[in-house]
Amino acid sequence: MKKIYVVVLFVLVSSTLLAEHYDIADANQAYQEQEYGRALQEYMKVADQGVKNFVLFYNLGNTYFKLNNIGNARLYYEKAAKFEPLHKELRENLAMVRANLKDKEVVEKSFIETVLEKIVFALSINILAILILIIFILLMASIVLLIISRNHVVRNVSKILIVIFSCFFFIFVVIEVWRIRTFYSEDQAVILEETVLAYSGPSRDFPQVFTIHEGLKVTIERYDNDWALIKLPSGNGGWVMQSSIGVI
Amino acid sequence: MKKALQPILILLFFSIPFSVYSQNISIDAYVDRNKISMNEILKLTIEIKSDEQIEAEPEIPQLTGFQIIGQSSSSSTSIEIINNKMSRSVTQSFIYSLRPLKVGQFTIPPIFTKYNNKTYRTKSINISVVESQDSFGNQQQNQPRPKNTNGVKIFLQAQPNKTEVYVGEPLTVRFTLYSNKGLVGLNAEKMPEFSGFVKEETFQTKNITHTLEVIDGIRYYAYRISDYTLFPTYASNFTLDKMELLCAYEVPAKSFFDFGTTKRVYIQSNQPIIRVKPLPLQNQPQDFSGAVGNFDVKADLSATHVTTGESVTLTLAISGSGNIRTFDTPKLPNIHNLDSFPPEESEELFPPYNINGKKVVKYILIPEEPGSYTFPSIPFTFFDPQNEKYRTVQSKPLYLTVEKGKETSAGLSYIRPQGIDIQGSDIHFIIRQARISDFLLILFSFWYWMIVIVGLLSIVTAIIYKKERKKLLQDRAYYRSKISNKQLQKDIMAVHTAHKANNAELFCVNAENALKNYIANRCNISAGASKIQDILSELHKRKVADDLIPRIQAFLHKTDTARFGGVTFSSEELDDLSHELDEIITQLSRTKFRRKK
Numbered sequence: 001m002k003k004i005y006v007v008v009l010f011v012l013v014s015s016t017l018l019a020e021h022y023d024i025a026d027a028n029q030a031y032q033e034q035e036y037g038r039a040l041q042e043y044m045k046v047a048d049q050g051v052k053n054f055v056l057f058y059n060l061g062n063t064y065f066k067l068n069n070i071g072n073a074r075l076y077y078e079k080a081a082k083f084e085p086l087h088k089e090l091r092e093n094l095a096m097v098r099a100n101l102k103d104k105e106v107v108e109k110s111f112i113e114t115v116l117e118k119i120v121f122a123l124s125i126n127i128l129a130i131l132i133l134i135i136f137i138l139l140m141a142s143i144v145l146l147i148i149s150r151n152h153v154v155r156n157v158s159k160i161l162i163v164i165f166s167c168f169f170f171i172f173v174v175i176e177v178w179r180i181r182t183f184y185s186e187d188q189a190v191i192l193e194e195t196v197l198a199y200s201g202p203s204r205d206f207p208q209v210f211t212i213h214e215g216l217k218v219t220i221e222r223y224d225n226d227w228a229l230i231k232l233p234s235g236n237g238g239w240v241m242q243s244s245i246g247v248i
Numbered sequence: 249m250k251k252a253l254q255p256i257l258i259l260l261f262f263s264i265p266f267s268v269y270s271q272n273i274s275i276d277a278y279v280d281r282n283k284i285s286m287n288e289i290l291k292l293t294i295e296i297k298s299d300e301q302i303e304a305e306p307e308i309p310q311l312t313g314f315q316i317i318g319q320s321s322s323s324s325t326s327i328e329i330i331n332n333k334m335s336r337s338v339t340q341s342f343i344y345s346l347r348p349l350k351v352g353q354f355t356i357p358p359i360f361t362k363y364n365n366k367t368y369r370t371k372s373i374n375i376s377v378v379e380s381q382d383s384f385g386n387q388q389q390n391q392p393r394p395k396n397t398n399g400v401k402i403f404l405q406a407q408p409n410k411t412e413v414y415v416g417e418p419l420t421v422r423f424t425l426y427s428n429k430g431l432v433g434l435n436a437e438k439m440p441e442f443s444g445f446v447k448e449e450t451f452q453t454k455n456i457t458h459t460l461e462v463i464d465g466i467r468y469y470a471y472r473i474s475d476y477t478l479f480p481t482y483a484s485n486f487t488l489d490k491m492e493l494l495c496a497y498e499v500p501a502k503s504f505f506d507f508g509t510t511k512r513v514y515i516q517s518n519q520p521i522i523r524v525k526p527l528p529l530q531n532q533p534q535d536f537s538g539a540v541g542n543f544d545v546k547a548d549l550s551a552t553h554v555t556t557g558e559s560v561t562l563t564l565a566i567s568g569s570g571n572i573r574t575f576d577t578p579k580l581p582n583i584h585n586l587d588s589f590p591p592e593e594s595e596e597l598f599p600p601y602n603i604n605g606k607k608v609v610k611y612i613l614i615p616e617e618p619g620s621y622t623f624p625s626i627p628f629t630f631f632d633p634q635n636e637k638y639r640t641v642q643s644k645p646l647y648l649t650v651e652k653g654k655e656t657s658a659g660l661s662y663i664r665p666q667g668i669d670i671q672g673s674d675i676h677f678i679i680r681q682a683r684i685s686d687f688l689l690i691l692f693s694f695w696y697w698m699i700v701i702v703g704l705l706s707i708v709t710a711i712i713y714k715k716e717r718k719k720l721l722q723d724r725a726y727y728r729s730k731i732s733n734k735q736l737q738k739d740i741m742a743v744h745t746a747h748k749a750n751n752a753e754l755f756c757v758n759a760e761n762a763l764k765n766y767i768a769n770r771c772n773i774s775a776g777a778s779k780i781q782d783i784l785s786e787l788h789k790r791k792v793a794d795d796l797i798p799r800i801q802a803f804l805h806k807t808d809t810a811r812f813g814g815v816t817f818s819s820e821e822l823d824d825l826s827h828e829l830d831e832i833i834t835q836l837s838r839t840k841f842r843r844k845k
Contacts, residue, residue, distance in 0.1 A: 020685060020686060021683045021684070021685050022683065022684050022685070022686075023682060023683055024681070024682065024683070024684055025682035025683075028678060028680050028681075028682065031678050046684070050686075051684070051686045052686060052687040053684045053685065053686065053687055054687075055679045055681045055684050056684055058678070058679055059678040059679060062675055062676075062677075062678045063678075065675050066675075083687065089676035092675075092676060093675045093676055096673070096675050104454075125689065125691070126688075126689065126690045126691075129689070129690045129691040129696065130690060133696060133699060133700070136700060136703055137699070137703055140703040140704070140706055140707060141706075143707055143710075144706050144707060144709075144710040147707070147710040147711060147713075147714050148710050148713060148714055176691070180689075180691070200509065200510075207509050207510070208512065209510050210433060210435075210496070210510075211435060211494070236433075
């Protein structure tokens with residue numbers, strides 16, 4: 001068992017050592033001093049380098065909220081939610097952003113959906129990956145034990161363990177695949193402009209189909225030049241300028 | 249036969265009466281417009297609704313000013329399940345196309361239908377026939393103007409429950425959107441502010457749901473948008489603010505290549521005028537609290553017997569209908585030797601309009617001295633708008649008996665309840681982490697997959713190990729050949745020890761044993777019982793290099809002679825023998841000892 005700890009620790013340490021570090025202390029200080037414009041500049045310096053980090057996105061969401069930019073606040077909170085969807089403070093901040101939207105969103109989830117969401121999003125992607133590795137090692141150890149052991153009791157115990165570990169391994173792998181798919185998908189977006197008109201085709205010459213406002217979360221169906229076909233939670237679809245949305 | 253018919257008869261007995269008496273029948277008539285020009289056709293629809301399919305037809309009376317030029321009918325059934333109860337409704341629609349014969353005001357008289365000797369009738373409908381269609385200019389000023397585009401009529405109506413009120417007297421305003429076509433989208437562009445009123449929004453639509461209403465003979469989808477309760481703050485003639493909505497409806501496809509579009513219409517509500525009258529100053533009581541409506545007052549004590557220092561709560565409840573939120577609560581008369589804290593007020597208002605309800609005031613009192621206390625009646629004065637006069641209601645007097653309690657510090661006997669003063673809400677603070685790193689997915693790291701490969705290899709190793717162990721247990725020759733190296737190492741050690749000790753005899757014994765054991769193990773023959781000739785003959789049977797056998801024979805002969813013939817070796821000779829043994833062993837180890845065919 002000690003060996004497993006050593007392996008996990010090694011994996012974590014090696015990953016952390018390999019990752020480059022960025023300093024956001026100045027940005028945090030600017031936020032503390034309520035100089036939100038300066039804080040935004042400092043955070044964006046790091047974000048513009050393509051850095052993806054929960055803390056960075058969460059703090060950016062806060063800064064945009066303080067600057068009364070609801071669209072970008074929602075965008076960065078949603079980006080942060082990809083890392084830790086069940087983060088309590090993030091969820092509460094998101095709820096506050098949603099309360100400030102002009103277009104009201106009705107989020108109705110059944111009991112089963114809520115429970116499933118809590119299971120699937122309970123752990124971060126990396127913790128889930130380490131858990132899968134540990135279960136895999138235990139599964140391999142049980143198989144090895146079954147192969148080499150001549151003791152009936154040990155063999156029977158290892159058979160039970162193989163069944164248990166296999167089930168857990170399968171479940172966690174399915175969850176991890178689902179999570180990675182969600183993490184890398186770019187089919188969700190947030191409306192960034194105060195008022196956006198949606199048309200029935202990728203041009204202003206087409207009839208208007210609906211008007212939406214800053215901060216609304218929509219699904220992107222496809223792109224056509226500078227235009228994107230979006231779908232509202234209600235199911236209505238319309239074409240909007242790509243510049244008016246921010247992909248999560 | 250009789251027995252077979254019995255259950256059928258019982259079923260018939262129960263089913264017939266229900267099918268006859270449980271019918272719920274209604275008849276409605278409506279037209280597609282109530283003002284048409286001479287060159288237009290009026291569509292008159294008569295709907296007969298019932299719980300089950302019935303045979304009933306409308307009896308069309310003589311229609312003055314119109315000629316029936318076409319008729320069609322249809323039937324539809326709808327089933328609704330509400331609270332696990334299923335209700336079925338059958339609608340038969342009879343549509344008549346009417347052509348106007350002359351200009352003027354006409355009335356479509358009530359239309360009858362008969363079923364089971366009962367007669368059902370519709371309301372009459374007034375129709376105005378003009379030469380050519382004009383706008384709706386003759387509508388009343390405070391009535392909304394329906395927008396009429398491509399036959400779609402939409403209007404937003406503000407409906408106050410009163411148009412004349414006193415200052416402080418609540419009135420309700422309901423905004424309802426009427427459309428003769430189903431809407432697919434609604435967006436509030438401007439909501440009314442109602443300056444001069446304290447407003448309370450008591451309803452706001454969340455979903456686009458509707459009811460059906462017939463207005464002036466035309467059937468509309470009625471969408472309840474919002475309800476407000478307004479409390480006028482000063483006397484004046486107010487024109488209520490308008491509400492502005494953006495409505496969307498679908499225009500169906502007209503041809504195969506037309507996919508239909510969504511049209512949007514901008515709608516403004518009508519602006520009713522509300523006359524707010526001042527409260528009469530004549531006969532206004534001095535203790536008038538500003539309450540307008542109809543109220544009752546009740547007072548109650550939490551206990552009638554207490555000890556000194558013990559708290560008692562006097563609850564004053566003012567219930568009724570009116571401006572409950574805005575009036576002042578009556579003051580409690582000062583009673584000697586009775587300490588009181590500032591009162592706590594709470595309101596309980598009942599939907600849908602928050603006009604009915606009660607205001608509860610709780611006074612916490614602490615008697616300082618024993619004795620009998622009397623709380624006099626508490627008067628409450630309000631203005632009754634219905635009777636247009638001031639009225640005063642009073643609570644019943646209350647009595648409290650206080651006995652001497654234990655000597656305690658008055659301050660400790662009661663802790664004043666105090667709510668937490670919440671001044672606002674904000675987002676959570678940022679996460680103060682000075683250094684961050686870019687996200688790295690462990691799953692894509694090299695080490696992760698190295699561990700996975702090692703795990704998989706461990707199974708391969710275990711399988712190989714198991715096979716090896718099985719072979720060692722089952723194949724003795726294989727076992728002996730496997731252990732030959734171990735024994736050889738042990739024997740060679742003994743040879744080298746004897747060599748170092750320059751003990752020729754021991755050297756010869758150990759060297760002979762080492763060689764014989766190694767060959768016996770590799771050839772799977774008994775070493776102890778084997779003579780030199782047996783070993784050599786076994787070697788001849790195997791694929792062993794031809795020059796090696798004479799060398800082995802010569803070496804064994806030398807050692808044998810030394811052991812039993814008493815020949816001694818010098819240290820150089822021992823070195824040569826040791827070297828020879830090493831070479832023989834090396835060559836033997838490269839030999840596979842396969843049997844010759």
